[in-house]
Amino acid sequence: MTSKYSLIALAFAASLMALPAQAQTKVTGGVAAYNEALLPVYTAKEKGYYTAEGIALEFVDFKGGGPAVQALAGGSIDVCFCAADHVIRLRARRQPAVILVGLDTYHSYALVAKADNPAKSLADLKGKRIGITAPGSLTDNTIRYSIKELGLNPDRDFELSGAGGGAAMKAAIDSDRVAAGLAILTDVANMMKTPGAYKIVLDYRTLPYPSFAALALESFVKGNPKAAKGFARATVKAMDELSKDPELAKAMIQKMYPNFSPELAAEVAKSSVARAPKGGIVTKESIDNLNKIVLATDDSLKPVTLEQAFDASVLK
Known part of the structure; x- marks a missing residue:
């Protein structure tokens, strides 16, 4: 005989099955250059961290930062995986952008x-x-x-x-x-x-510089605060896991670069984890170098402060 408690349990399970799946916000990420700094992003996607945050991340490849940023400015992508140089240029075009998560501490x-x-x-x-x-x-x-x-x-x-x-x-x-x-x-x-x-x-590979980061327009962050914070949170979670598990880092690099030998995959994995900014945080020194290099090539631009370039509140 089925007990009253068994019937309650079955009814509860049925109600859970009837609940709609969590709505996923599509986020399109433009990749300016495919490199090891993408390791936490690919890890977060592979392990379902973005999905858990209600984000369906899709990638689009570009030939360099210029065309990728044009797509960001035009609204055809939501996030640009590229150099933070473009924060300065987009601000000059009155399309202010911010770094959601830093992905590399140094020039790449x-x-x-x-x-x-x-x-x-x-x-x-x-x-x-x-x-x-x-x-x-x-x-x-x-x-x-x-x-x-x-x-x-x-x-x-x-x-x-x-x-x-x-x-x-x-x-x-x-x-x-x-x-x-x-x-x-x-x-x-x-x-x-x-x-x-x-x-x-x-x-240039030892110069402190935000050479690779996840950029988004301020309008996207303000219009999609949950997605922006969820994206940052999932990426940093992957960073933390990779720093604690060298074998995971090696395995993910091997997936990203299937033609790499095990020795090269291990070397690149170690480099990627060492270069990733802890917690995705961008430093003032790197922004100072950013201003120095970008402004030297175009004196019509204005320097940005750390607070203008990096929205630390997204990581909180």
Whole structure:
């Protein structure tokens, strides 16, 4: 005989089954450059942390930060996984953007050339073609800043050419379409695994800089506070888990880069976790360097404060 309590339990279970699934807010994320700094984002998606926050995250790939930010400004994406340089430029266009979560503590590029290239410094490449990912991108801003620091003119003394990222940049270097190109740190690690093939002409990878972050327009944050906070919370949760579990980090990098050897996957995983800002927090030092580099390339822009660039309240 079925007891009264069993009937109550069955009725309760049936009522739970009848409840509608949690509504999911679609968030479209534009990826300006595919690199190891995306590790916490892919981990949070893989482990269902975004889903648990009511977010359905979808990715769209772009060839560099310039086109990705155009999509952000135009409203076709909600979040841009790109350099924080664009916070300054979007504010100048009266479309203020903020960093929801920092994804990398340091600059993420190095200027790479074939090993037989005689250049030992950027100055040695005067008159040559240098590969950037896209006009208006972090790579464009950075190399222009460095050229001006040498007292040279980036438009007159060099030819800056948009070559894309990843395999496209490597192909441009290999085919001599560019004398040197700015490669992102994951690609640098992979390229340097080939003995005697490449060399680093100028390395930016230890410079404190918000080189990769999740950006959103202030209008999106104000219009979707629950989604903005949920996105940040899920990403930071993944960051924390990755820092405590090296094997998880290695396994996720192997999924992101299935062609990597186990040794390279372990190396990249360790680098990614070490470079990720604790709690997704962006520092004043990195914003100071951001202002220095971006404003050196365009004196019509105005510097941003840490409070303007990074909405810390989203992480609370």
